[in-house]
Amino acid sequence: MVTNCTPNPVISRLEEQREAQVEFVDNLLSHVEDDGGRDLVDAEQGNLVAARERIAAIDAQLKPLREFETLRASADTATTRAVGGGARVTERAAPSAEDGPVYDSPGALLLDRVRSFGAPKIGIARDPAAAERLTRAVAKMTTAETPGILPTPIVGPVINIIDARRPLITSLGVRPLGNIPGKTFSRPIVTQHTKVGVQTAEKTELASQALKVESLEFPKATYGGVVNVSRQDIDWTDPGAWNILTTDLADQYGLATEAATATAFATGITQSVTVATNDLAGWATALYSAAAKAYAGGQRMPDTIWCSVDMWAIMGAVCDTARLMLPPRADGNGGTQDITSFSGDVFNAPRIVAPLLPEKTVIVGSKSLYEYYEVQLGLIQAIEPSILGVEVAYGGYAASGFLEPKGFCKIAPAVVPPVETQKAGK
Structure with missing residues (x-):
């Protein structure tokens, strides 16, 4: 008997499932x-609990299987018999007719x-039967003949190509919305200030102007998604459909809220400057001009630069072409362009790359002049016992708006003339 070195397929499958959960x-x-x-x-906490329970169940199945394999390895040795002179040979099964001819x-x-x-000179005639014995073909069997027993393994975790981060919302900061009642709420804002001036003469009237305080309305919006899933899909799938489903709902919620905020943020800014030339001098002039406009409109020094992915590529190419090392921040972080990361500073201001901003978007301003409020309801589920189903939803409420849209300024990219015009020197 020959030692069986083939891995146990059940153990291999369970180990792959355990690795996928981890x-x-x-x-x-x-x-x-x-x-x-x-x-x-809540959904993520539920996923962690479900993954931990699945790993524990897999470990419980693996323990006796591994113990059995250990016992098998200790007993699975070749059966031998003694021959003359103390030598030992391994017994083999008798060859079958399908194994081909056997020579003594x-x-x-x-x-x-x-x-x-044939060898006529020594008296041996040609024997066709001998030729047949030497050339007889043995039937071949390949996977084409056994499709019914070929497994289709699932290797590794589910591939889910999505970037559900919210760089724009994260940069603006999330304010709590859970304790604010009503469909809308307002933020008080001073629209007319008092006036102070030089007294023209003794006992003359001082400058006077009433203080006006109005309100900015913040309407609430509801975001959410729902899926009805069968109990069988939850219990029978591997990797588990439940973990994949709830994670994807949370990711889609993040994308939806980021996209809505990016659109509102970009379209609400009306003032802009244009990059004159697509080089360092042109971009430096545009950035400082935009910063000046933003300060004049919002009375706050700009502290952030937001840009879309295409403009990140343009700005990075300009800097790298000139081999520029931008000045680092006071804390020693940032200060360089990097093709492997969206992080970095431009002229000592954090640059936030938000992929869901519209193309050709660069915004300079103070993040304190735009507010984002949110409460995530998380995962909500309802059991449907009559059909063995589960309806699961993920959602939340959000509200956002400008305190002063003029505290931001867009930068339009340089207009590059057509190639024919450049060659003509026009």
Whole structure:
């Protein structure tokens, strides 16, 4: 008997499932950390509990299987018998007819080879039967003949190509909305200030102007998604459909709120400047001009630059072409362009790359002049016992708006003339 070195397929499958659960947890925690180190929402906590329970169940199945394999390895040795002189040989099963011809000795094999060609000079005639024995084809069996027993393994976690981070919302800061009642709420804002001036003469009237305080309205919006899933889909799938479903709902909520905020933020800014030339001098002039306009409109020094991905590429190419090392911040972080990361500073201001901003968008301003409020309801589920189903939803409320839209300024990219015009020198 020959030792069986083939891995146990059940153990291999369970170990792959366990590894997939561990990788799922690692990806979930990495996602949370990339999203600004926030707390876990209810759906994510539920996913962690489900993954932990699945790992424990897999370990319980693996323990007796591994113990059995250990016992098998200790007993699975070749059966041998003694022959003369103390030598031992391994017993083998008798060859079957389908294994082809069996020769008792090398000499018998050589004799059949001679007979297959014939040797008249030594009196050996050609024997077609010998030629047939040497050339007889053995039937081949490939995977084409056994499709019914070929497994289709699922390897690794589910591939989910999505970037659910919210760089724009994270940069603006999330204010709590949970304790604010009503469909809308308002923020008081001074629209007319008092006046102070030089007294023209003794006992003359001082400058006077009433203080006006009006309100900015913040309407609430509801975001959410729902899926009705069968109990069988939850219990029978591997990797588990439940973990994948709830994570994807949370990711889609993040994308929806980021996209809505990016659109409102970009379209609400009306003032802009244009980059005259697509080089360092042109961009430096435009950035400082935009900063001056933003300060004049909002009375706050700009502290952030937001840009879309295409403008990140243009700004980075300009800097790298000139081999520029931008000045680092006071804390020693940032200060460089990097093709492997969206992070970095431009003229000592943090640059936030928000992929869901409209194309050709660069905004300079103070993040304190735009407010974002939110409460995430998280995962909501309802059992449907009559059909063995579960309806699961994920949602939340959000509201956002400008305190002063003139505290921001857009930068329009330089208009590059057509190639024909450049060649003509026009």
